[in-house]
Amino acid sequence: MVPRRFAATLGAAAILLAACTSASPGASEEPGESAAASAAADCTVAVSWNNFQQPRWAAKDKPNIQETVEAGGGTYIDADANLDTVQQLTDVESLIGQGADVLILLAQDTAGVGPALETAANAGVPVIAYDRLIEDPSVLYITFDNVGVGRAEAEAMFEAVPSGNYVLIKGDPGDPNASTFLPSGWDEAGLQDKIDSGEITIVDDQFTDAWSTQTAQDNMEAIIDSANADGVEIDAVLAENDSTALGVVAALQAKGYDPIPVSGQDGDTANLQNVAKGLQYVDVWKDANELGKVAGAAALALCAGTDMASLTIPDGLINDDVAPTAGLTAAEFTTPGPDGEPDSGDESVVTSFILQPQPITAENLDLILDSGWLTKDVLCEGVDAASAPAACQ
Amino acid sequence: MSEAATATTERVPLVEMRNIRVAFGGVHAVDDVSIDLNAGEVVGLVGGNGAGKSTLMRALSGAHRADSGEILIGGQPRTISNPRDAKAFNIETIYQQLALADNVDAPANVFLGREMISHLGNLDDGAMEDACRKVMGRLNPNFKRFATPVKTLSGGQRQAVAIARAVYFNARIMIMDEPTAALGPAETAQVRDLIRQLKTEGIGIFLISHDIHDVFDLSDRISVMYHGRLVGTMNKDDVDTDDVLAMIILGKKPEEASREELAELKI
């Protein structure tokens, strides 16, 4: 792949005119309650981000962590490694040098981050693995349930289309999320059982290089042509994420297919708009605002000397819908181990908060508005007033 | 021996280059050289490698700009800063490395940069092929391959295409840089005939060549260069090949050279 770092540094300046840059959707977040008031005053919480390329980190996660920490009397510092593993190691050293008491780590490379953990351990700084798992028993792992995302997608779809002809659109074949976690979530929801019992027929099953929308569209068009040639009607499309779902919807429209249920995840603006328009059935949403709050609160508690195993999420800090199924106290999480296979003997156990993703359909779009994820203007842009979901009326 | 053939008549020379200097990073490739050319005359330009013959001619063809000096065309001082300027003064060049676009056909090469176009601005390939056939008919009547890329042609045919380009555009001054270097004997003879024919049409030709026989066979006057300097310009009838060879090697006119030097050459 192209090193995106260059893209960012060279930036638009060289070739694109400055006039073309658009105003960023500066939706500022209010992080609910101010957390853990009991925390130590002199606590410095450091965050090492692997990138700010994806907008969510700077727009959602960072302000929530920062405001939670600062509301508790702590100090927030951070660094952005720009998708560079080596840079991230340097960042960690420098953050610890600046007096970090707790380190929140969004790892660029979960295997290559080892030296950073060592640095932190030597300095006696506890580490929170944020959103991405780090295979080390000493870390606190805070994330959304990734297998649960797949499960939520499939459960929602099975409610809409319990039986019929399904197309599976998966992401990049090299990404374990695409090839392993999400499909196993689908199976947890009963996909394989329904296939075995004949309730569901798989018309086609395709990977999408680099999760590309265009590729997903090209593939889906070929699948529709092929199904038409066979006289098969497609009833639903299980797409793993929003970028592929966008391509699927474009293909259905280009082919004049009547809207059929399509799944996705990420809560991307264009996809939530499609949910509002009835073009995408479900978008499984991981509210990064909530994840940031949990991390901020946990960091403050670790600062105050709380033992990792007895950490709790302060009552009322987060929305009940996303609260871990295991409750508000930290739970044990068995990792799949470096080989990615469960039960293969290399697993380890980490302390964790695993938040629940929320399936968003036209019925509960108001959650998106209530959380401030999108404004009503944006969410409901171009929605036909007659068929508008409740949230857009 | 007289200095040069200034005594011919009072007519104005086609080209006068006066006190031309060209330097490449401190090295004088051409150092204060003055030379002229009359209509219907061939001036042979000889000298060893690096003597500055080609560089001098490049200043005239617009491929390289002179650092100082004057160029008079038909008695008028002119500035030649690129090949287009040179062409505007009817100066055409036949290069040592055959300067043809190998991948396009003969008519396209003849008209390269000066295509005939229809009133809508489209290429008029028919008219160009027609004109090319007529010119080539004069120069090389056996030539038939007007629609194939010139890379498939023989060296002599390619040189004929290059000369056709100059002739078609009414060249009055022609620079030929080693026009026969890449050719076999039969083709060389063909090109020599071409040059004689051009001469009778009143075209003035600067002929750069390593082949002293070529030069004696075709030239009216011979200019010898040595390390960027002009050693001298002689009427062909006043000298023999030994004199010229001596000038090329020693960089001196025969009367200036010592007996010892001349004796050494004879060995």
Added chain:
Amino acid sequence: MADALTGAPAPTQEANRDSHRIRGALAATEIDLRLFGMLIALAGILFGFHIMSGGKLVQPANMVTLVVQASGVAIMATGMVLIIVSRNIDLSVGSIVGVVAMSYALLMTDWLPALGIGLDSPLQWLVALAIGLGIGALIGGFQGFLIAYVGIPSFIVTLGGLLSLRGSVWLLSSGAAVSGLQTEFRKIGGGVLGSIGETATWAVAGVACIAIIGLIVYNRRQRRRFGFPVRPMWAEVLLGAIGCAAAIGLSAFANSSYLPAGLATQYAVEHGITEPPGGLKVPLGFPWPILLVIGVTLAMTFLATRRRFGRYVYAYGGNPDAAELAGINTRWTIMKTFILMGVLCAIAAAIGSARLNGATLDVGQSDELYVIAAAVVGGTSFAGGIGTIPGAVLGAFVMQSLAYGLSFNGVNSPTQNVVAGIVLIIAVGLDTYNRRRGSTR
């Protein structure tokens, strides 16, 4: 025409008489043998996948999909030919597509509405399109300037463009996909709404037929005018007949892809037609992207073979020094090839974003590879001076028919990439072999 540049191989002496006669006949028609061979290869590939799919692949609707999917790359490949012919390369085309596609999306949803030209203004899409084409030309022109006038190698300039323009896409949209384009604009992307319908399709066939015959007559008259040898009459008639038959056949083919049943019912209701049993058949005809490909191919071929600009591009590619010494303004010529490339990228971006009804961060990603591959498979040589526009368009169709055929037959994308890579190497290898054999003879 183009055949003068590719150099059809001369017949061999030892060839047996039959093949000699066929070659002689082909030579009389002055058909470009390379293009002819590629057409055969394309047909072979499609036929192979047709068999593999149990006889279901080659149908009007599917072929239309294939051409529409290839349209962006095909359009860009016509410009890439001129760039490679003049001994340069453009690695930035995919990123230019990304920037322009995102610009279209933002223009229509954000910037133009801010200026009071909303999605409901009928000409909004035209304004957006014009600005997008301008952006493409500007980016291409700027890169071309750096290459031609400043003298930075094109590989470096456009590699920089590849990176920085892709980054610009992110900066433009703050990292989010944008969707919801104007309905008129979306027609550029084809699909059921973006086809011209039955009557217009027949009209296109008629115009094409007349144009083909007109061109043949004109060329014959031109050659007569100067007393040049002309093609035998049978060859002229045959060519005209083939051209006309192809135009009519393609139109008939396009007209036998129909509106999907659901939309057809809606159409029947809207037009007050009672639906016959078995459903109303509403022919779709040519979708816009196909017409754009045809239009661009014709325009670019004209530019390459009938205008000074094209002549200079090829001459420069054959011998840069000769072009310079002939007094051609080579720098401006090179810069123009890049401006043209930028505009073609903007056209491809219009098709891409219209198909998607928006723009994502990765629109056009890796397109540079497919575009270069299409040009090269189509016979363009990196040595410079050699390559044809129709060849590159066919090359794009060959590459896309592989991807589509495999996808249609349910083959996974990693396998598709393996096949595409191998075919690229084989195609260029065969071509190199043929050329070498041709030149040593």
